[in-house]
Amino acid sequence: MSTRTAVPAASADAAGAAPSLLTGVQAAAGWQAFPDASGHFGKFGGRFVPEALMAALDGLTEAYAQARVDDAFIAELDDLLASYAGRPTPLTDARRLTEHVGGARILLKREDLAHTGSHKINNVLGQVLLTKRMGKSRVIAETGAGQHGVATATACALLGLDCVVYMGEEDTRRQALNVARMRMLGAEVVPVTSGSRTLKDAINEALRDWVATVEDTHYCIGSVMGPHPFPMLVRDFQRVIGVEARAQVLERTGRLPNVVVACVGGGSNAMGIFHPFIPDTEVALIGCEAGGDGVATGRHAAAIAGGAPGVLHGMRTYLLQDEWGQTQVSHSISAGLDYPGIGPEHALLHETGRATYRVVDDTAAMEALALVARTEGILVAIESAHAFAAAIEVARELGPEATLLINCSGRGDKDVDTAARWFGLLDEPADADPAGTAAAAGTAEGGGQR
Amino acid sequence: MPSRLDDRLAAARAEGRAALVGYLPAGYPTVDGAIAAMRAMVAAGVDVVEVGLPYSDPTMDGPVIQQAADAALRGGLTTRDVLRTVEAVADTGAPTLVMTYWNPIEQHGVAAFAADLAAAGGAGTITPDLPPEEAAPWLEAAAAHGLDPVFVVAPSSSTERLRRVADITGGFVYAASLMGVTGARSQVGTQAEGLVARVRAVTSLPVAVGLGVGTAAQAAQVAAFADGVIVGSALVRVLLDAQRRGEGPEVALAGIGALAADLAQGVRGAQANVPVTA
Numbered sequence: 103m104s105t106r107t108a109v110p111a112a113s114a115d116a117a118g119a120a121p122s123l124l125t126g127v128q129a130a131a132g133w134q135a136f137p138d139a140s141g142h143f144g145k146f147g148g149r150f151v152p153e154a155l156m157a158a159l160d161g162l163t164e165a166y167a168q169a170r171v172d173d174a175f176i177a178e179l180d181d182l183l184a185s186y187a188g189r190p191t192p193l194t195d196a197r198r199l200t201e202h203v204g205g206a207r208i209l210l211k212r213e214d215l216a217h218t219g220s221h222k223i224n225n226v227l228g229q230v231l232l233t234k235r236m237g238k239s240r241v242i243a244e245t246g247a248g249q250h251g252v253a254t255a256t257a258c259a260l261l262g263l264d265c266v267v268y269m270g271e272e273d274t275r276r277q278a279l280n281v282a283r284m285r286m287l288g289a290e291v292v293p294v295t296s297g298s299r300t301l302k303d304a305i306n307e308a309l310r311d312w313v314a315t316v317e318d319t320h321y322c323i324g325s326v327m328g329p330h331p332f333p334m335l336v337r338d339f340q341r342v343i344g345v346e347a348r349a350q351v352l353e354r355t356g357r358l359p360n361v362v363v364a365c366v367g368g369g370s371n372a373m374g375i376f377h378p379f380i381p382d383t384e385v386a387l388i389g390c391e392a393g394g395d396g397v398a399t400g401r402h403a404a405a406i407a408g409g410a411p412g413v414l415h416g417m418r419t420y421l422l423q424d425e426w427g428q429t430q431v432s433h434s435i436s437a438g439l440d441y442p443g444i445g446p447e448h449a450l451l452h453e454t455g456r457a458t459y460r461v462v463d464d465t466a467a468m469e470a471l472a473l474v475a476r477t478e479g480i481l482v483a484i485e486s487a488h489a490f491a492a493a494i495e496v497a498r499e500l501g502p503e504a505t506l507l508i509n510c511s512g513r514g515d516k517d518v519d520t521a522a523r524w525f526g527l528l529d530e531p532a533d534a535d536p537a538g539t540a541a542a543a544g545t546a547e548g549g550g551q552r
Numbered sequence: 553m554p555s556r557l558d559d560r561l562a563a564a565r566a567e568g569r570a571a572l573v574g575y576l577p578a579g580y581p582t583v584d585g586a587i588a589a590m591r592a593m594v595a596a597g598v599d600v601v602e603v604g605l606p607y608s609d610p611t612m613d614g615p616v617i618q619q620a621a622d623a624a625l626r627g628g629l630t631t632r633d634v635l636r637t638v639e640a641v642a643d644t645g646a647p648t649l650v651m652t653y654w655n656p657i658e659q660h661g662v663a664a665f666a667a668d669l670a671a672a673g674g675a676g677t678i679t680p681d682l683p684p685e686e687a688a689p690w691l692e693a694a695a696a697h698g699l700d701p702v703f704v705v706a707p708s709s710s711t712e713r714l715r716r717v718a719d720i721t722g723g724f725v726y727a728a729s730l731m732g733v734t735g736a737r738s739q740v741g742t743q744a745e746g747l748v749a750r751v752r753a754v755t756s757l758p759v760a761v762g763l764g765v766g767t768a769a770q771a772a773q774v775a776a777f778a779d780g781v782i783v784g785s786a787l788v789r790v791l792l793d794a795q796r797r798g799e800g801p802e803v804a805l806a807g808i809g810a811l812a813a814d815l816a817q818g819v820r821g822a823q824a825n826v827p828v829t830a
């Protein structure tokens with residue numbers, strides 16, 4: 103790590119300039135032991151994969167170990183993050199939302215303004231540069247909401263790599279816009295028809311591809327999950343969110359936030375913003391799992407609240423599973439959170455109590471989505487809306503003296519169709535009933551209707 | 553002390569041939585239907601049976617095994633049914649292994665699974681997503697109950713990893729013939745023979761080759777350089793086809809018996825130097 107280990111500490115000097123992506127990766131005091139050399143976060147994580155993939159995972163671990171201390175690699179990545187992805191992303195004071203809620207001062211880390219519309223680009227640029235470094239020419243990825251697929255297709259177009267994206271057939275329907283985007287970017291999108299036809303099955307299919315193609319192909323995993331080194335690698339590439347936000351909040355308010363809130367699918371935007379705050383034990387970290395119809399109904403995607411430790415997709419972590427260890431199908435209105443597991447480092451943060459996890463159901467998320475749109479003029483992704491819903495509750499609990507930082511992980515263009523149906527905006531032929539549209543939108547604060 | 557699996561492999565070797573290992577998933581088309589198919593395959597000359605434990609996320613399996621496993625799970629199959637299947641198959645005298653992804657064992661309870669499998673007469677396990685790095689709890693439980701833990705090596709395995717896997721393996725080393733998922737293929741992977749030679753260089757354990765072997769000719773080809781020939785998808789395909797055509801169980805069983813008999817000829821054919829076309 104040569105000279106790049108200095109964390110921006112309590113000084114605000116790094117605000118504004120894009121901090122090096124890998125700045126301070128080792129500096130989360132007490133937490134730097136994770137993962138250990140074998141890829142474990144306490145009892146979580148590890149590598150549960152066929153022997154055929156072990157050599158590739160070792161190769162990736164080694165390539166990353168070299169890249170992270172290579173000034174040329176770091177400079178190339180920093181340059182792409184700044185000049186291509188648009189980093190640093192801004193910190194926005196959500197004044198009208200703060201006023202409306204009547205609690206803590208709410209600050210937004212605007213990952214929705216990063217190129218391609220979400221935080222996913224941070225990880226992808228890092229992994230695609232690594233792919234080139236390893237001399238591989240083909241990239242495969244899974245995607246749920248399509249945001250990771252779009253980011254991967256984008257980076258592959260930029261760097262001239264072949265790209266294949268696996269997407270559950272169910273998700274290709276609810277995120278049709280992103281399918282078209284990926285295809286325009288030159289990626290092949292493969293609808294996955296096995297199993298439950300959602301994100302978990304897309305991962306299965308990507309792993310099947312990878313076993314057969316590992317010689318020339320990199321599997322660009324989209325979240326802090328999967329076998330070691332992926333949870334570490336993706337966290338390190340997403341850590342830029344928290345490094346920037348920490349400095350920006352210090353500069354803006356003169357102190358650290360009381361609470362940081364993020365939504366959790368696999369958990370990459372949350373790990374990215376949490377990680378630099380882990381040593382700041384006075385800062386509470388809150389992850390928001392997707393509650394679907396409610397944990398009590400069994401139709402949800404809350405792995406910590408409603409699951410138990412087990413092994414899936416190469417890692418040991420909290421999972422939705424039955425008593426026989428068969429994975430249960432998750433449910434969420436948000437395709438990007440609709441996954442029955444969670445990254446292993448979150449499992450450890452949960453067990454140690456360093457982070458806490460709340461459940462936000464579909465209705466609460468959609469209400470928050472509508473509220474944020476009308477108070478801040480930001481149409482957030484349904485994934486991110488889960489963080490806003492919990493943050494609104496927490497802001498009230500904290501009171502006006504406190505500051506709360508939300509990771510606004512993505513923008514909601516891809517979700518307009520889902521939202522329109524949820525709020526009944528398209529019930530009638532779209533142009534026939536402007537008054538009805540307005541009335542339906544008006545219900546959002548009181549309770550969304552299907 | 554040699555296990556039942558060791559004895560069976562040694563017996564085949566004494567006959568100057570490779571052992572034939574047949575895979576079918578439990579619960580397809582039904583629990584009893586699968587038991588009958590497995591017993592038919594033993595009657596037709598399969599030496600060792602792999603009972604597949606159908607799993608919701610079979611990342612190592614191609615479409616054929618996925619399809620049968622999905623159907624078995626939709627039919628409500630549980631680990632308990634798998635153990636009942638093992639009992640019924642082990643009853644034939646054929647060493648019976650459970651082929652399973654790791655999570656069902658972990659959720660059953662590692663020690664409890666070993667105890668229950670041994671009580672059912674099982675000979676061991678094949679755990680394709682359990683690498684040596686994570687295997688300590690299973691090795692301990694398997695040893696306590698006299699079970700052979702079979703592990704898989706791949707063409708991409710370094711010599712160091714081959715040694716590491718062979719060190720913890722019981723019964724035989726499972727050599728994956730190619731880089732890929734399960735499924736019959738028109739040709740046996742060209743990397744198979746080289747891999748077997750590399751495994752032999754680090755261990756005296758028998759080496760069985762699986763993935764992509766589906767015909768008597770391919771079985772003969774593999775039997776010429778390996779101690780065991782593992783066939784899965786081709787057998788499962790017989791059951792799927794029978795189901796698709798709406799044929800009764802007796803037709804499916806006859807099909808399984810015919811293919812198993814063919815394959816049994818194949819593993820013996822190697823010895824007679826039958827010319828093979830792959």
Ligand SMILES: Cc1ncc(COP(=O)(O)O)c(C=O)c1O
Pocket residue numbers: 220221246247248249250324325326365366367368369370371372437438439483485486511512513
């Ligand atoms: C905008 C947005 N936020 C969050 C997520 C969830 O992923 P993660 O938990 O890895 O941040 C997604 C996934 O698609 C997303 O598109």
